[in-house]
Amino acid sequence: MSVHLASDRFGKSGVRLATVERDGDRHVFSDLDIDVRLEGDFEAVHTRGDNSPVLTTDTMRGTCYALARHYGARSPATLGSRIAERLLEACPAASHARVDLARLPWERLAVDGAPHTHTFRPGPGGRQLTTIRQPRGQAPTVSAGADGVRVLKTTGSAFDSYIKDEYTTLPETRDRIMATTVAASWGYVDPLVADHAAPEHERLLDEVPATFCARFATHDESESVQHTLYEMGEAALAAHDELTWISFRMPNEHHILADLEPYGLDNPNHVFVVTDRPYGVIEGTIARDGPSAARAEPA
Amino acid sequence: MSVHLASDRFGKSGVRLATVERDGDRHVFSDLDIDVRLEGDFEAVHTRGDNSPVLTTDTMRGTCYALARHYGARSPATLGSRIAERLLEACPAASHARVDLARLPWERLAVDGAPHTHTFRPGPGGRQLTTIRQPRGQAPTVSAGADGVRVLKTTGSAFDSYIKDEYTTLPETRDRIMATTVAASWGYVDPLVADHAAPEHERLLDEVPATFCARFATHDESESVQHTLYEMGEAALAAHDELTWISFRMPNEHHILADLEPYGLDNPNHVFVVTDRPYGVIEGTIARDGPSAARAEPA
Amino acid sequence: MSVHLASDRFGKSGVRLATVERDGDRHVFSDLDIDVRLEGDFEAVHTRGDNSPVLTTDTMRGTCYALARHYGARSPATLGSRIAERLLEACPAASHARVDLARLPWERLAVDGAPHTHTFRPGPGGRQLTTIRQPRGQAPTVSAGADGVRVLKTTGSAFDSYIKDEYTTLPETRDRIMATTVAASWGYVDPLVADHAAPEHERLLDEVPATFCARFATHDESESVQHTLYEMGEAALAAHDELTWISFRMPNEHHILADLEPYGLDNPNHVFVVTDRPYGVIEGTIARDGPSAARAEPA
Amino acid sequence: MSVHLASDRFGKSGVRLATVERDGDRHVFSDLDIDVRLEGDFEAVHTRGDNSPVLTTDTMRGTCYALARHYGARSPATLGSRIAERLLEACPAASHARVDLARLPWERLAVDGAPHTHTFRPGPGGRQLTTIRQPRGQAPTVSAGADGVRVLKTTGSAFDSYIKDEYTTLPETRDRIMATTVAASWGYVDPLVADHAAPEHERLLDEVPATFCARFATHDESESVQHTLYEMGEAALAAHDELTWISFRMPNEHHILADLEPYGLDNPNHVFVVTDRPYGVIEGTIARDGPSAARAEPA
Secondary structure (H helix, E strand, C coil): CCEEEEEEEEEEEEEEEEEEEEECCEEEEEEEEEEEEEEECCHHHHHHCCCCCCCCHHHHHHHHHHHHHHHCCCCHHHHHHHHHHHHHHHCCCEEEEEEEEEECCEEEEEECCEEEEEEEEECCCCEEEEEEEEECCCCCEEEEEEEEEEEEECCCECECCCCCCCCCCCCCECCCCEEEEEEEEEEEEEEECCHHHHHHHHHHHHHHHHHHHHHHHHCCCECCHHHHHHHHHHHHHHHCCCEEEEEEEEEECCEEECCCHHHCCCCCCCEEEECCCCEEEEEEEEEECCHHHHHCCCC | CCEEEEEEEEEEEEEEEEEEEEECCEEEEEEEEEEEEEEECCHHHHHHCCCCCCCCHHHHHHHHHHHHHHHCCCCHHHHHHHHHHHHHHHCCCEEEEEEEEEECCEEEEEECCEEEEEEEEECCCCEEEEEEEEECCCCCEEEEEEEEEEEEECCCECECCCCCCCCCCCCCECCCCEEEEEEEEEEEEEEECCHHHHHHHHHHHHHHHHHHHHHHHHCCCECCHHHHHHHHHHHHHHHCCCEEEEEEEEEECCEEECCCHHHCCCCCCCEEEECCCCEEEEEEEEEECCHHHHHCCCC | CCEEEEEEEEEEEEEEEEEEEEECCEEEEEEEEEEEEEEECCHHHHHHCCCCCCCCHHHHHHHHHHHHHHHCCCCHHHHHHHHHHHHHHHCCCEEEEEEEEEECCEEEEEECCEEEEEEEEECCCCEEEEEEEEECCCCCEEEEEEEEEEEEECCCECECCCCCCCCCCCCCECCCCEEEEEEEEEEEEEEECCHHHHHHHHHHHHHHHHHHHHHHHHCCCECCHHHHHHHHHHHHHHHCCCEEEEEEEEEECCEEECCCHHHCCCCCCCEEEECCCCEEEEEEEEEECCHHHHHCCCC | CCEEEEEEEEEEEEEEEEEEEEECCEEEEEEEEEEEEEEECCHHHHHHCCCCCCCCHHHHHHHHHHHHHHHCCCCHHHHHHHHHHHHHHHCCCEEEEEEEEEECCEEEEEECCEEEEEEEEECCCCEEEEEEEEECCCCCEEEEEEEEEEEEECCCECECCCCCCCCCCCCCECCCCEEEEEEEEEEEEEEECCHHHHHHHHHHHHHHHHHHHHHHHHCCCECCHHHHHHHHHHHHHHHCCCEEEEEEEEEECCEEECCCHHHCCCCCCCEEEECCCCEEEEEEEEEECCHHHHHCCCC
């Protein structure tokens, strides 16, 4: 029998790194959860126990902290690009570096009605995601996303006219609660992030979720999660020319009308049972038509 | 050998219940996680397998949903009191009912700068807690609290001048990050919640955490988590005459200055390692002096 | 207004500590999760920001690792007692020390049918719990327990003849699945753990859960979780003279008979819906009668 | 601007389903967590809110329970194949069905030294995974795996001779603890699962993890996680002709030698700090050489 290493990858996950930057009294707090990965020619590591090509994952961790001292963590795209470059430089056997940076949302605590200079609390909205992919000898590309973006609407959502078979018991409704925790990712028309593109990317990390959440709210003609997902994608692509595609994963967090009939009570969309499991999952990618779409590459 | 049942308690946990109430177009969404417990004379259930005194936990669950239809979930104190009363009525063997209601924070999504009428996202701040304790034949008492209230300050916190022994390696500092996720509970001077007291209680569920978080922010002379905890308690009792005591559990969520010296780099409070475990835990109860303190009863 | 510190406590949680001890080729792996707490006269710390009485929680952590080097971690009672003593010695303001040690279950991996000398996998059964309470100047006491002890039986459990009120819809049954994840704690008749008592305590950490799980299995006349809980407690006290009381918290992890009637199918206890929430909670303490019971003190 | 739906998928996750089958007194308990997904031509659902092609995810859930009544849950491959077929039959717009079934490990509780007929506890080892992929009009394929398979060895693992750069501080070692929680997946040489192949698949769900865990234990010449991962893959392919490839994801769950030097203590591989984060991640796929490898398709 003979076998071979068909693929491999290694790196560090869960590098939790925060920075404080000071604009006078006003502090900026950045809080990241970083994953790094290398791919390349590491066959000897696996087959012969030869560690000479290995950059240890502990060194990857140290690299993140050291480069955060040099470049700060305010711009995940800038820090991520520097980390990717450095890992390829330090590890000749690697052909590709990937860095995923999740920024945790913090907002200034309001004290006496004013945002505090140096006290923070978790912000609403989810984590902002930046992915840097760097093939050796080529420019890095950036893609982006958000996860943990939870939204709920108490009306403006229907679900009916679907297939009924012998295993269908779900009642049709023209008025229900729709709730989800959006995970989104998107690609840029021009995926090369030079350092001067980072500010634009950072702006979109704020703006894109705001756009699709607003569309979630205003889409009161919703016939299904799918229907709203598509509207959210269309709204994001319409509002942000920089995007060429956007993908969503939207669990349907069911709020089931409580069955109060056995108690002799009606329930006109008043009381709901909130459930965890099972849950529906709706996924979809919306892409711009035309030549730029050719570059669309939902991961 | 002979043994006996020294104590017992039973109930339902994790009753997830939401309600939608409509003020015209403006919807009010309430989202609760409810636990109920009964205590009393249930010895025959345990020792003889006699279920005749048992109100099933499934019926307790149903009672929560049914009473939410009657009374709504907008006021946890009102709903909780009705549930406690009903459980004692339905279960003659029970001598005490307890209902814990955690309200999940939701806020209106802002769309085009205005709070939306029927779309919500998780609010900042933690869960608001209401506990109803109802002994049979007596008025119910209410106590309150909050959990998951996360705050972080990037300066205004010191820690030094502590005991040094042979196992002490922690460096002293006059400037560090202090972060915690507060769990608080408090008791009222007049603990009887008649229905007319519920609005006051609801108001304090919002105001007390705002008060102690503001003091967390402004207490820039902090010498320790203990020092700030006490200030937070004092501020809450000073601002809210209704409270007779307040307890805090404050984990010290360590942000450790990254050691960049091995890399030949300085680190003037710039880059931090965020850690989960182990974590310090600081607990304390602050009580008002004088006669009202006699009624203080931290759970 | 004047207020005071009514109570306080501080310490470290989540100290994760493992040791390897070598009996020749045969390695013994011990894996602990330790919490430590101190109480005493720390008012100045809170009210004046005076840290001179403070033993830092980082030093507590260091103390655990250092004493594990001296005493090993094979006996949680021995290690915990040494930690408690040392913390009181190092911190004169403290009047009480408490150390909670949870031992994670590991068992030897079987390779070619034989237990391996140095490879382990998680064992069945839950965590073994040891609590040391040490008041200054007195002997330490030990209490014990287990959590995460999951068991399920597919028959031999009934539930009927309970109260029916207007909110009761649960169908009665003479045959159901009963599943729970037991959390247990117990106290010893002679609570002083001299070092020579530690081996007995360690043995009971293994044997007591085995006893109550066996009774869970054999009690096929179960009329309710309460009924079985009592039998489990009685069996533990009958088999182990060293125990004076035992407490259980047993969630009722509902396996609900799937309602297949809408699909035109019967379901003779064949297919079940496994649910997480809500769940019933049954708690009870069984104590030995007579003089020793006077010392019973369920925490 | 114009956009289009580039891809989509929908289904139900977290369908928790258990069955009891009776061989006389001896009960067989099967416990599954099922995910189902459909793909196909659902564009009108997204773009026009037309639900006529939709099989609701609630119906998918019902289908799982109904088919478990017909086919039992003892064979995940059989049940999963029937579910996949049925979903395609019930939903004409779907071109592909996928069913993922995770079997939770339960073992018989030993009572008086004998395996009990109807009482179970969680078994060691992780979840057994079966994936059915069914394109319309073609035979279903099955792939397999395991997750949550935790193993730890206290010696027989080295890590040295790696790259040292300016960010490297990790000390080299010839003797360390190696711990991981394996997630594995594998493909079959002949991926068509006719019903008669299901027993073979079920057997391999038990045997393949046993094989690679044994190799983890015996590979005492380990120079790295990568090195051992490859050996585990090679052993699995050598022992089980049915497999054409096997993939592993193995986090390096670091047990760091406690630094006791500041306390004046040595630490000859005795006391370790157990850490959660960050953690190394090592991934690799081992494939059989030759023509069968052409069919290798790590997901």
